[in-house]
């Protein structure tokens with residue numbers, strides 16, 4: 298099997314943003330258009346995520362658990378609470394509730410095939426000819442519960458191992474504390490092992506036994522390649538120190554409006570090395586961005602400041 302190709306699965310199908318809408322909200326949990334607009338503005342200001350008016354039911358569904366936890370019975374009361382200047386913690390919990398965190402190992406496997414077949418051999422050639430050091434810096438921006446950065450780390454550990462002198466570090470960031478806590482643990486249900494090719498599974502995953510039965514855990518050597526950090530891409534991307542050889546910002550921008558998408562991409566672009574690569578989700582097109590980016594494969598862009606970035 299080709300490295301990077303998960304067996305027997307089509308991981309690339311588009312999915313509705315509100316597909317995991319909770320159905321357990323009570324019928325009387327409603328939001329007026331005026332209140333919806335207040336939440337819309339607050340969420341946009343906090344995250345860059347734009348909830349269109351068709352997302353009213355989604356908002357109610359996702360905030361219902363916060364209301365229940367706080368023993369509140371209306372979204373008006375919740376808005377008063379969460380919009381108070383000192384309510385930073387509750388705003389973080391609201392963001393945890395609002396964000397869509399769907400992810401998988403080897404999601405959009407075609408991109409990982411490209412990484413293995415085209416990008417890694419090029420990095421190897423450049424290192425062998427002395428054009429680049431054996432050093433790689435990668436950013437998984439919007440990493441959710443860790444499957445994306447762990448996929449990247451396993452592939453790089455397999456093809457560019459530390460024993461061959463490679464120094465590979467991955468920064469993995471997300472705005473949601475809830476998913477970051479999962480990512481840091483690196484523990485996943487064993488029934489998801491079919492997302493990983495058998496060779497990577499056997500080399501880099503541990504199977505839980507006894508009270509850990511039913512789980513698998515990423516090995517420490519892979520975890521040590523990654524630094525997880527909370528970061529708001531819309532507000533703080535410019536604080537990240539680069540430059541990066543590759544940035545993965547996949548299935549994040551679809552939730553943003555044109556302005557916030559533009560802000561984020563411009564910041565990511567500024568953090569790429571002259572020959573750096575930007576991987577976005579298959580539904581995210583950057584052709585309208587007036588940046589020096591060239592599409593080299595579907596949803597993969599190369600910064601064109603570099604003279605030779607042909608693939």
Ligand SMILES: C[S@@+](CC[C@H](N)C(=O)[O-])C[C@H]1O[C@@H](n2cnc3c(N)ncnc32)[C@H](O)[C@@H]1O
Nearest residue numbers: 344396398400439441472473529530531547548
């Ligand atoms: C659908 S997941 C995508 C995960 C992974 N990149 C993938 O493609 O499988 C989108 C992630 O973006 C994060 N996100 C949304 N807005 C963000 C922001 N302003 N800053 C950082 N992360 C954000 C969400 O919390 C969520 O975990």
